[in-house]
Amino acid sequence: MTETIGKTKLTFTVNGRETEVLVDPSWTLLRVLRESLGLTGTKRGCEEGDCGLCTVIMEDRAVDSCLVMALQAQGKTVETIEGMGHEHALHPLQKAFIEEGAVQCGFCTPGMIMSSEALLRQNTHPTVEEIKVGLSGNLCRCTGYTKIFKAVAKGSESGGRL
Amino acid sequence: MQSFQFYSPNYLEDALKYIADRKQTCRTLAGGTDLIPMLKKEEIRPDYLLNINEVGELKGVEDLDNQVRIGATTTFTEMIESETLNRFFPLLVNAAASVGGPQIRNRGTIGGNVITNGPCADVLPGIVALDGQLELQSKQDGRRLVSVADVLVTAYETSIRSDELLTGILIQKPVQGTKSGFEKLGRRNAMAKARLNLSIALRQDPNGTISAVSIVPGAVMPVAVRMNDVESMLLGRKPTPVLIQAAADKLVEVVVNTAGIRWSSEYKVPVLKNIFKRVMWRVLAEDPQ
Numbered sequence: 001m002t003e004t005i006g007k008t009k010l011t012f013t014v015n016g017r018e019t020e021v022l023v024d025p026s027w028t029l030l031r032v033l034r035e036s037l038g039l040t041g042t043k044r045g046c047e048e049g050d051c052g053l054c055t056v057i058m059e060d061r062a063v064d065s066c067l068v069m070a071l072q073a074q075g076k077t078v079e080t081i082e083g084m085g086h087e088h089a090l091h092p093l094q095k096a097f098i099e100e101g102a103v104q105c106g107f108c109t110p111g112m113i114m115s116s117e118a119l120l121r122q123n124t125h126p127t128v129e130e131i132k133v134g135l136s137g138n139l140c141r142c143t144g145y146t147k148i149f150k151a152v153a154k155g156s157e158s159g160g161r162l
Numbered sequence: 163m164q165s166f167q168f169y170s171p172n173y174l175e176d177a178l179k180y181i182a183d184r185k186q187t188c189r190t191l192a193g194g195t196d197l198i199p200m201l202k203k204e205e206i207r208p209d210y211l212l213n214i215n216e217v218g219e220l221k222g223v224e225d226l227d228n229q230v231r232i233g234a235t236t237t238f239t240e241m242i243e244s245e246t247l248n249r250f251f252p253l254l255v256n257a258a259a260s261v262g263g264p265q266i267r268n269r270g271t272i273g274g275n276v277i278t279n280g281p282c283a284d285v286l287p288g289i290v291a292l293d294g295q296l297e298l299q300s301k302q303d304g305r306r307l308v309s310v311a312d313v314l315v316t317a318y319e320t321s322i323r324s325d326e327l328l329t330g331i332l333i334q335k336p337v338q339g340t341k342s343g344f345e346k347l348g349r350r351n352a353m354a355k356a357r358l359n360l361s362i363a364l365r366q367d368p369n370g371t372i373s374a375v376s377i378v379p380g381a382v383m384p385v386a387v388r389m390n391d392v393e394s395m396l397l398g399r400k401p402t403p404v405l406i407q408a409a410a411d412k413l414v415e416v417v418v419n420t421a422g423i424r425w426s427s428e429y430k431v432p433v434l435k436n437i438f439k440r441v442m443w444r445v446l447a448e449d450p451q
Contacts, residue, residue: 071213
């Protein structure tokens with residue numbers, strides 16, 4: 001790759017679709033997802049990797065999209081909450097979060113679900129302790145986590161995938 | 163964030179040429195977990211950003227004859243999953259597992275932990291405890307090896323030149339019988355920066371005498387450094403509760419003398435003592451590798 005000056009083309013796969021977008025080198029992946037691609041399910045929180053609101057899956061791993069420069073995603077595969085399921089065909093984790101009442105204000109939920117999905121890809125039947133470690137990079141300020149852990153356990157019974 | 167030019171080479175040669183031509187105006191981006199927040203706050207304003215994550219030569223753990231090479235951009239997650247590291251350096255695996263949450267471990271790198279040289283680094287004290295060497299490369303001088311302890315100047319500062327790239331960490335495989343332990347205390351359960359951590363590696367003779375020992379506390383000193391005075395107290399002696407207590411007292415004495423009494427000392431002094439005793443006894447009770 002040659003050095004890029006000013007806006008440059010980022011080509012990557014977002015939720016299974018090859019995507020091209022012009023980005024400034026100073027933009028983060030979070031900014032591109034939200035502002036260039038309109039994928040606002042990924043939330044913007046602390047902007048320094050503490051809260052996990054902006055969690056997406058990149059190359060099968062959970063990452064804070066606020067701590068990835070957009071151009072670092074060049075050629076990579078990125079998955080956001082929009083790729084997990086939709087209103088009429090919920091992802092098992094989304095279904096489990098709703099059924100368990102693991103959503104209060106809902107702001108942390110997309111990040112929680114992306115971290116849970118990344119966990120379940122590595123470990124299809126996690127223990128509660130493993131779920132806690134898997135979600136330790138995500139803060140929730142409403143529910144107290146218990147219902148979230150339950151929801152992940154429930155989602156894992158189906159392998160966490162559709 | 164002030165904009166910059168972004169370069170993401172696939173080959174080390176290209177990366178070295180890039181920094182050789184730009185030096186201080188260029189910053190190297192690895193995992194970004196420390197650097198990106200600094201860029202956002204404009205604490206640093208580089209003209210050029212060199213992304214080294216796509217350079218294959220910097221990636222992964224290699225089992226060499228009598229040593230192990232950990233590529234600079236090996237992530238904490240990759241360290242945890244490395245069979246070689248689990249076999250030879252469980253201390254580093256435990257330290258890597260204690261870093262942040264999964265998202266941080268999936269991005270943060272061992273090289274970044276060294277270069278940032280934060281007092282709260284989790285893996286760096288382990289590298290110091292194992293007498294790790296840094297493999298530095300530059301266009302001008304090629305490859306050189308330096309002891310990690312020699313480049314840690316003070317918090318957030320190393321003596322690595324601006325035209326040099328940290329390409330790997332080399333650690334001698336442990337002598338048979340080496341045992342090690344790591345413990346970290348953070349402010350938030352599985353997450354958060356270390357308020358205190360401790361890395362210990364040691365060997366005992368068949369009769370129990372401590373024949374080698376390396377002790378490095380983290381987050382209580384300006385930089386990770388071996389506690390020579392404590393180590394020499396323990397060397398050549400058999401561990402007894404009296405000896406370990408005396409070593410714990412010496413450890414906090416050295417820490418307080420070096421770092422000074424700070425607001426957190428009242429908390430950290432007794433905690434450091436207790437963690438030291440706990441880790442020592444746990445390591446001593448372990449079967450050797």
